[in-house]
Amino acid sequence: MPRDGTITRTRILDATLALAMEKGLAATSLDEIIAKTGITKGAFFYHFKNKNELAITLVKRFAEQDHEIYKTATARVETLSRDPLQQVLLLCGLGAELFKEVPENPGCLMASYCYQGDLWSEEARQVCEVALKEWADWIEAKLKQAAKKTPPAVPVDLRQVSEMFQVIFEGAFILARTYNQPDIIARQVLAYRDMLEALLKPAAKPRRKASSRRD
Amino acid sequence: MPRDGTITRTRILDATLALAMEKGLAATSLDEIIAKTGITKGAFFYHFKNKNELAITLVKRFAEQDHEIYKTATARVETLSRDPLQQVLLLCGLGAELFKEVPENPGCLMASYCYQGDLWSEEARQVCEVALKEWADWIEAKLKQAAKKTPPAVPVDLRQVSEMFQVIFEGAFILARTYNQPDIIARQVLAYRDMLEALLKPAAKPRRKASSRRD
DNA sequence: TTATTTATACCGACTAGTTGGTATAACATG
């Protein structure tokens, strides 16, 4: 076996992700990608048959990493609490924590693709849809359990409330960039958490466990 | 004065907006723009000195139109109700109504620019920031009035809750595109409205609101 | 052992077409 090509391949993907987050993949030329990776045209086209295949590969990897985060995060909150509402609230807390330490260019590759038609193939769309829906499905199940115990004071579509979890992230990324203020992401997720709590927590029953609350 | 160039100018902007929403401005060539407008290169460069100036002009127009919507919408809800919370809830209702009839490519030009670094100049950023903040400012003022009358059951950052209005829209645009399901925009705004109501509306039963939270 | 084969990994000059942008002449209208 010759030199290990997967290293180069990974470096291409990493470089491309960084550039895509910074300026969008559509506006990123292959020359920039190979320059940042430190390889040549030939090497690039050995690993990817064209730019579009690179785009698909990149978003698939992004979705896989998202899936890993989903699995570990949900598993973790399910061990931290037995109450479904608390589990969701904790998940929000974890999400906020993830964006406490601010990444260089906070954003979502899927959202980036959304607004760049060339990359938004049906294949990429489906990958993203699946990746997003698993979060909403999990949250919805939890919220419905919670609502059974303590029905919300106003009639509300719990599916939408669940999908709002993703909506908050995607929207917050955009505001973070527009305001040049990355901490808005964590703040928004926490605000969403608090609104969830107001919507679904038991009214005045003294059976409340002390949950540590950040300041 | 000879022929009226403002017509051509407007047609250029309209064509560009449509293309930018569909595939992103970075991936849209001037040739496509002039083809869609039905003019030639010469006419284009008479009206705009380069592509970047077109981008700035377009986002400024977008922000102006947004400002008009803001003015009429807030004025309208302020006549429809005297209660600040109801005004905000009505504003959400209006927002949902706007996206009931689905536009061809639901989305926000500002968000599109966000993810395409070339266009995201500091000038464009500031235009967007101002446009977005006036909504949040108005909502925040209303929610603070409402919270004075009926404090929320959980401690919550009302500034974040106000900015969430924009966050919901921006995030919902992305989910609408990802799910290929444009009605998610209206649904999300309505879910946000319902959560607002749960957070701030006077309790049906005039019970005591002892929010004793020891941290 | 050593020579040969084979498959993977990579290089960099090249091409055909596209890009944003310019130069300049023609046209319209007061």
Add this chain to the structure above:
DNA sequence: CATGTTATACCAACTAGTCGGTATAAATAA
């Protein structure tokens, strides 16, 4: 006419993608 508006022709730089060739290292064979 003069000024504002549009058209044609063109360019230099850049684009994605190709192609012939090279380097590496393991497997095989002498």
